[in-house]
Amino acid sequence: MPPVRRSLVRVLPLLLSALLAGCGAPAPRDAAERDIRDAVADWSRTPPAQLAGIPLEGWAYEVSAVRRDGARATARAELRYRLTGYDAAAAASAREVRLTREDGRWRVAGDRAAPGARPQLWDQGPVAAVRGAHALVLGVGQDAATLSAIAAEADRAVPAASAAWPGPWAGRAVVLVPGSLDRMAELLGRPAAEYRGMGAVTTGRVGAAPAPADRVVVNPEGWAELSPAGRGVILTHEVTHVATRAATTATTPLWLSEGFADWAAYRGTAATPEQAAPALARAVRRGEVPGAPPRAEDFAFGGDPEALARAYEGSWLLCRLIAQKWGEPALVELYERAGRQPLPTALRDALGVDEADLTRAWQQAVRSELR
Structure with a gap:
């Protein structure tokens, strides 16, 4: 019998025993872990102050792992939420929730993007919202006039995209406006140099499956250099990508x-x-x-x-x-x-x-x- 096959035969009974042993109920959680999970659940019932005024639904953190170190703990969780009236399915974000134990109770000190995950817009500061007829514009570090002007441009871009693309789509768009090119790159998880000189990009999975995260992300530095006509072309181009996503x-x-x-x-x-x-x-x-x-x-x-x-x-x-x-x-x-x-x-x-x-x-x- 060849050596590799012989090793496989010896390991198989051990592997089978391990699998059978693991087929029962999951290992019980200790009281501290249960308390940490409960603390995260209680804390996550209310969206953060940075998102005050943003139309949200289904805001919830699902904890997948807990790590304790004395009076401190970290919970790995998946945040799921929808922008009311814009997202067809829940958006997801991997998060790391930090907790401390005070007076015998676990309390959430804050959360951030999990290692390797992209940050969310609100991680960069308080989010301001401007709602147009066909678009929702969310910005950080931008004045109201800038966000209103982008919303007006998006309201023209959505009908233009619909006129060119008669196929089914939501007929609305979400536009994110971070405070700088570097902040834009953080949201997209790519080097800033890749977006220098660009006015905007679109995120989201292609294909027919529900994709909640279709977002047009504006580069504020590139946007400022565009003419009014150029801004219209750029935003209509990106909104058209949103419209055609299911067919792409x-x-x-x-x-x-x-x-x-x-x-x-x-x-x-x-x-x-x-x-x-x-x-x-x-x-x-x-x-x-x-x-x-x-x-x-x-x-x-x-x-x-x-x-x-x-x-x-x-x-x-x-x-x-x-x-x-x-x-x-x-x-x-x-x-x-x-x-x-x-x-x-x-x-x-x-x-x-x-x-x-x-x-x-x-x-x-x-x-x-x-x-």
């Missing part, structure tokens, strides 16, 4: 998801191709017409900003071409199909062309629009 999957090409969002954002504006695609126009004037639609790696942040701009602009022109040549319903159908079919199949079924045909038509449009 890992098979959806980035040129299609990003190009569609830009197409929706520019759809109701008077921007010309030269104005909307300046980086690509410069490349075309140098005789550099792209040989193929942008690849996924072309959208990576932190590299050449001109190359990144060309990727977005080329994607927009490609979606614009599809909408003009085959019709807006065909573009929407392509998006829906590309989330569940290979791209060649989706192109054939939605447009009746293959990738080579589409690429040639796009290159011709790039030359004619940006020469």
